[in-house]
Amino acid sequence: MDQIAGIADQIATQFGLDWWKFIAQVIIFLAVYGILKAKAFGPILSMLEQRKQRIADGEAKLEKIAKDLADAETNAKSIIDKANSEADRLIKDAGESAKSLADKKQQDAIHEAGQIMAKAREAAQLEHEQLMSQLKREFGRMVADATSRVTGKVLSADDQARLSKETAAQVSA
Amino acid sequence: MLAVSPKALGLPILENVSFLQFFTNSVLVALIVLGVILWVSRKATANMSLVPHKWQNFFELIVEFLYNQVESIVGKKMAPKAFPLLGTLFIFILISNWFGLLPGVGTIGWGEGTGPLSVSEVHEPLLRPATADLNMTFGLSVTAFLVWIYLTISEVGVWGFIVHTFGPKGGLKGLMGFVVALVFVFVGVIEVVSIFFRPVTLSFRLFGNVYAGENVLHTMSGMGGKIGSILAPFPFYFMELLVGLLQAIVFTLLCTVYIQLSTTHDDHGHDEEHH
Numbered sequence: 001m002d003q004i005a006g007i008a009d010q011i012a013t014q015f016g017l018d019w020w021k022f023i024a025q026v027i028i029f030l031a032v033y034g035i036l037k038a039k040a041f042g043p044i045l046s047m048l049e050q051r052k053q054r055i056a057d058g059e060a061k062l063e064k065i066a067k068d069l070a071d072a073e074t075n076a077k078s079i080i081d082k083a084n085s086e087a088d089r090l091i092k093d094a095g096e097s098a099k100s101l102a103d104k105k106q107q108d109a110i111h112e113a114g115q116i117m118a119k120a121r122e123a124a125q126l127e128h129e130q131l132m133s134q135l136k137r138e139f140g141r142m143v144a145d146a147t148s149r150v151t152g153k154v155l156s157a158d159d160q161a162r163l164s165k166e167t168a169a170q171v172s173a
Numbered sequence: 174m175l176a177v178s179p180k181a182l183g184l185p186i187l188e189n190v191s192f193l194q195f196f197t198n199s200v201l202v203a204l205i206v207l208g209v210i211l212w213v214s215r216k217a218t219a220n221m222s223l224v225p226h227k228w229q230n231f232f233e234l235i236v237e238f239l240y241n242q243v244e245s246i247v248g249k250k251m252a253p254k255a256f257p258l259l260g261t262l263f264i265f266i267l268i269s270n271w272f273g274l275l276p277g278v279g280t281i282g283w284g285e286g287t288g289p290l291s292v293s294e295v296h297e298p299l300l301r302p303a304t305a306d307l308n309m310t311f312g313l314s315v316t317a318f319l320v321w322i323y324l325t326i327s328e329v330g331v332w333g334f335i336v337h338t339f340g341p342k343g344g345l346k347g348l349m350g351f352v353v354a355l356v357f358v359f360v361g362v363i364e365v366v367s368i369f370f371r372p373v374t375l376s377f378r379l380f381g382n383v384y385a386g387e388n389v390l391h392t393m394s395g396m397g398g399k400i401g402s403i404l405a406p407f408p409f410y411f412m413e414l415l416v417g418l419l420q421a422i423v424f425t426l427l428c429t430v431y432i433q434l435s436t437t438h439d440d441h442g443h444d445e446e447h448h
Contacts, residue, residue, distance in 0.1 A: 015307040015380070020195035025303070026312040028203045032210055032265050033316075037257040040214035044236045045256075047221055047229075054223065 136171050140164025198298055199306035202278065206268050206303060239263060246426075247433045251328065255432050258320045262313060263425040266304060270383055270417030273302025274410060279387055280394075304383045304420075307376060314375035317428045325435040334435065338364050371431065375424060382420045386413045 011017075144163045148155050155163070217232030225233055239260045244252035272278060282298035303309045325334055339361035341354040390413060393406035 017307055017311065018195070021197055021200065021306070021308040022312050024195040024197075024200050025203060025306070025309040026316060028200065028207055029261075029265060029309075029312055029316055032207050033258065033261045035207075035211050036214060036261045036264065039211075040218055040232065041236060041257050041260055043218045043221055044229075044233055045240065045253075047223070047225075048233060048237055048240075051223055 136168035137164065139171055140167040143167045197306070197308075198282075198301040199303045199309060202272060202300050203269065203303035203309060205300075206265065206272055209268060209272075210264065235264070236260065243429055246429045247436065251324070251432065251436050254324055254327075255320075255429070258317065259425050259429055259432075262317060262428060263421050266313070266379065266424055267418060267421035269303040269309070270420060271414065273305060273383060273387055274390075274413055274417070278302060279391065302383055302387060304379055305387050307380045310376035310380040310383075311372065313379070313424070314372035317375070318372045321428065321431055321435070324432055328436040337435065371427075375427060379420050379424050382416055386416050389413070 140163060141160075144155055144160045144167075147163060213228070214232065217228045219228075220226065221229055240252065240256055243256045243259050247255050278300045279298045279302070280295055281300065282295040284296045329337060339358050341350065341357040343353060345353050386409075389409050390406050393409055394402050396402065396405045
């Protein structure tokens with residue numbers, strides 16, 4: 001053991017090992033360690049971490065934006081598709097509705113025209129009948145008057161009525 | 174031929190002041206390196222912003238690279254605890270190693286005078302590379318060793334460390350299990366010895382490489398007359414730049430691996446035991 005210690009002492013002396021110099025060098029190194037740890041590594045690593053976080057956030061945001069864009073595009077496409085199909089349906093409905101309305105209006109017009117025709121026909125018939133009736137009455141009165149003048153006899157009311165009736169019957173025939 | 178004498182290692186700057194005997198030429202260089210690191214780190218971290226200025230960018234590049242390397246070895250959990258020491262070790266050793274290549278370091282000093290401002294050989298250099306002094310390299314390795322102990326104990330606990338070092342692996346039972354356990358106890362003893370030798374190996378490796386490099390440059394500077402003294406060391410400066418970087422990497426990497434080895438939880442082994 002003493003021999004080993006002697007060899008170690010000899011090596012230490014040969015290579016200039018000295019406790020005070022050793023301690024001085026250790027203190028200097030510890031000072032470097034302290035300075036770098038506190039003033040350099042700490043702030044630099046913190047800055048690197050901050051930048052890494054910022055980049056990661058940016059990447060995440062970019063990814064989210066891309067996803068949102070894709071979603072929005074899908075959404076817009078589905079809305080456009082839906083609107084297109086709705087528009088097609090509306091156009092089709094409108095077409096059908098217009099056709100049905102036109103048919104209905106046409107039917108109504110035909111019906112109305114039929115009614116107008118029927119009414120006109122009725123009115124004409126009625127007027128014709130009234131004129132015929134008036135004509136018969138007038139003709140009866142004229143026959144009665146002519147008869148009275150030809151016969152020189154004053155016809156009674158019954159005679160006049162009978163003559164008018166017979167005349168009217170003959171005119172109608 | 175010029176060569177750095179071992180006696181030139183750790184020479185006090187002020188020999189006459191007894192209480193400043195620790196203030197050697199390599200301590201002076203270590204203080205200069207400390208000042209350089211302080212200046213650069215202040216410059217890099219002043220007015221920091223998310224859009225970095227050039228000093229901040231430069232320092233961030235180094236710190237991020239080192240941190241990623243450390244994290245890839247020791248893992249995400251240990252990296253924040255281990256990085257300050259490992260990062261400091263790398264930066265300090267690298268700057269110290271390269272500082273020794275600056276003109277004047279090891280070549281300006283006191284010796285036998287040959288003129289008003291010239292000496293035949295520098296016996297007492299004013300500046301010496303800090304890592305060419307065993308006091309510094311041993312200080313670095315002892316500090317790393319103490320931090321290693323702290324990190325290991327705080328991570329796995331004393332009992333965990335003992336089990337990790339001496340505990341048998343493989344989950345064998347019966348007689349074979351007993352034999353394997355004895356082998357692992359023996360291996361554990363060897364492991365403990367190797368652990369205690371780590372500061373010695375780490376410090377001597379770094380010291381030896383930097384000291385040898387310094388000697389190579391001094392020897393080459395003394396060869397081939399005036400022109401030769403300029404041309405001969407030229408290729409070796411590039412080699413020493415590489416060696417300086419390499420030694421900083423080796424020292425830091427070994428410390429990182431030591432931390433990784435002792436703080437890794439042996440989950441796989443436990444899983445096997447459960448099954």
